[in-house]
Amino acid sequence: MHVAPMADRAVAPRMARGLLLAGACLVMASPFLWMGLTSLMGQLEVFSGGSILPQAPRWSNYPEALTAQPFGRYFLNSLVFATAVAAGQVATSATAGYAFARLDFPGREGLFLLFLSTMMVPAVVVLIPRFLVIDALDWIDTYQGLISTELVSVWGIFLMRQYFRTVPRELEDAARVDGARHLRIFWSVALPLAKPAVATLALFAFVDAWKNLLWPLLVTRSMEMRVVEVGIAAFHSTYEINWPYQMAAGVTAVLPIALLFLFTQRYFVRGIQLEGIR
Amino acid sequence: MGSVSRAGQGVVLRGVEKRFGDVVALEPMDLEVRPGELMVLVGPSGCGKSTLLRLIAGLEESTSGEVWIGGRRVDEVEPGARDVAMVFQSYALYPHMTVARNLGFGLRMRGTPRAELEQRVAETAAALGLGELLERKPGQLSGGQRQRVALGRAMVRDPGVFLFDEPLSNLDAELRLRTRDEIAALHRRLGTTMIFVTHDQVEALSLGQRVAVMDRGRLQQVGTPAEVYRRPGNLFVAGFVGSPPINRIPLFRDDRGRLAGGPFVLAAPSSLSRATLAVRPEDLAVAGPGEADGDASGGSTRTGDFRATVLRVEALGSEQRVHLDGPGIAAWVARASPALRVASGDRVSVSVDWERSHLFGPDGRRQEGVPRPAEQGVSR
Numbered sequence: 001m002h003v004a005p006m007a008d009r010a011v012a013p014r015m016a017r018g019l020l021l022a023g024a025c026l027v028m029a030s031p032f033l034w035m036g037l038t039s040l041m042g043q044l045e046v047f048s049g050g051s052i053l054p055q056a057p058r059w060s061n062y063p064e065a066l067t068a069q070p071f072g073r074y075f076l077n078s079l080v081f082a083t084a085v086a087a088g089q090v091a092t093s094a095t096a097g098y099a100f101a102r103l104d105f106p107g108r109e110g111l112f113l114l115f116l117s118t119m120m121v122p123a124v125v126v127l128i129p130r131f132l133v134i135d136a137l138d139w140i141d142t143y144q145g146l147i148s149t150e151l152v153s154v155w156g157i158f159l160m161r162q163y164f165r166t167v168p169r170e171l172e173d174a175a176r177v178d179g180a181r182h183l184r185i186f187w188s189v190a191l192p193l194a195k196p197a198v199a200t201l202a203l204f205a206f207v208d209a210w211k212n213l214l215w216p217l218l219v220t221r222s223m224e225m226r227v228v229e230v231g232i233a234a235f236h237s238t239y240e241i242n243w244p245y246q247m248a249a250g251v252t253a254v255l256p257i258a259l260l261f262l263f264t265q266r267y268f269v270r271g272i273q274l275e276g277i278r
Numbered sequence: 279m280g281s282v283s284r285a286g287q288g289v290v291l292r293g294v295e296k297r298f299g300d301v302v303a304l305e306p307m308d309l310e311v312r313p314g315e316l317m318v319l320v321g322p323s324g325c326g327k328s329t330l331l332r333l334i335a336g337l338e339e340s341t342s343g344e345v346w347i348g349g350r351r352v353d354e355v356e357p358g359a360r361d362v363a364m365v366f367q368s369y370a371l372y373p374h375m376t377v378a379r380n381l382g383f384g385l386r387m388r389g390t391p392r393a394e395l396e397q398r399v400a401e402t403a404a405a406l407g408l409g410e411l412l413e414r415k416p417g418q419l420s421g422g423q424r425q426r427v428a429l430g431r432a433m434v435r436d437p438g439v440f441l442f443d444e445p446l447s448n449l450d451a452e453l454r455l456r457t458r459d460e461i462a463a464l465h466r467r468l469g470t471t472m473i474f475v476t477h478d479q480v481e482a483l484s485l486g487q488r489v490a491v492m493d494r495g496r497l498q499q500v501g502t503p504a505e506v507y508r509r510p511g512n513l514f515v516a517g518f519v520g521s522p523p524i525n526r527i528p529l530f531r532d533d534r535g536r537l538a539g540g541p542f543v544l545a546a547p548s549s550l551s552r553a554t555l556a557v558r559p560e561d562l563a564v565a566g567p568g569e570a571d572g573d574a575s576g577g578s579t580r581t582g583d584f585r586a587t588v589l590r591v592e593a594l595g596s597e598q599r600v601h602l603d604g605p606g607i608a609a610w611v612a613r614a615s616p617a618l619r620v621a622s623g624d625r626v627s628v629s630v631d632w633e634r635s636h637l638f639g640p641d642g643r644r645q646e647g648v649p650r651p652a653e654q655g656v657s658r
Contacts, residue, residue: 174371175383176356177336177337177363178384179358179359180383184387189372192374193373
């Protein structure tokens, strides 16, 4: 009899918290739910303004949408683009981050601040200069044009620098006495210890590249070079909007990322913790 | 690696100085560590002893001066090419590598053939009792085991000089004593030059063949443990070395040209206007209340140099520490035999062993010669 009131007191806040989280979860998930439901509707049904649930789910939207354009090629392009960007950003961020964290050279702090200050420049501002450079190199509609200017991430350099600074200096001292030089220390001691930061950076870079629309839209022309995001956007032309097809392609494009997230959630959380807020 | 090592290398520092901007970490100093010697650098934290060790290792660059190892000037030589191995305070084991890989890392960096590397790692591991742990990572080892791996990582390379940067400070008291003995045994067995940094003066005296005492970036005294303890070169060394610390009292020149302070009046060397008298606790002889009374009644035994009140007695089993109180001698401590029968509040008679006491000038430097009372039966 004495236990019940205590249990009530413990349950009430937990229920309140659960309800709050469920509400927030619903808000976050609703666009995805809507996308999923719309992907199963007919063209007219979308605009009928009736129920948000499809009358009779049209699963055929999926094969139709994915064959309306060469999505196989698009997925391959997206995979190449995102993988190359992730690998490139890990390579440049890890080396530059280590240099900023551990090498003593004149003007190091000033140079780092200069790097950091570029984070304040909105990405769209540099879009045109980047395009002009790629155009001048005659790299429009090529993989190198798509990938090259995405290979360096100041955020990634910052992340890696912060992480390398937490690696105890005595470990590097020990390696130096053992006969290792900077490159060897970086490769054999610092980088293996920075695995969590590398995983976080690779994931964020991959996801960012996968969902990048603007840059691939600008720098690719042919169907052969398009990525998934550009393909999805193509259902949305001046004279025609095919919402169910667009949503079906959208669901298909989100699936690999959702799966990736399920298996690597802790690295995302760590990334957000490392960075403060993204 | 086996039990026989090649001969150790001598280490010579000539005018070595280290500044960090305007901050002087080490004043210019000369130091010679003989081949095969175990030298201990000791001093309070921040005295520059670890900086000095890092200069020898090549982990810091000296601002000026020369570092020689094995007859070769090494100022411009990378740490890995200096023929030194170092054991760090935190052990600095590579956390992502197994014990075997930790031990073999230095050999791999030197391009040692695989078969030889594996053999040397196995021998070192066997010598240190690490054979069962070779596939474990440092995170799975106890503090003592990590310490052994750190030691093994240095040993396996068979270096000319071992550098130890406070390697025992993370161990509990019992393990610290045992490891200290093991390092001493290792030194006897290998005969390699070892430079050992510690802030613990007991560790320094018990381990070092010679001890270099440092304070505020300056070398204060270099000598055998007995020299440093028995003939401290200055007031800092006298106070830093020894536990409980040396008793001291300031003395000033009086109008009769003598040095006086508290119960003491000493014949002064003519040049001194003031000085400090320092006496080790074991160089004070305390007579119990009964004995003192007997002395005072005109017996033939020697009377004490001064009388004091017993503040507190620490009975440590093998000895007693008698805390004394009196004008000018507050907080003096005497070491006495456990047989002595004294208690707090007793008035006792205390004798000073003048042959073993020390006088330091106004600049803190040792005054040669034995301090002598100016007259028999100093003021009571």
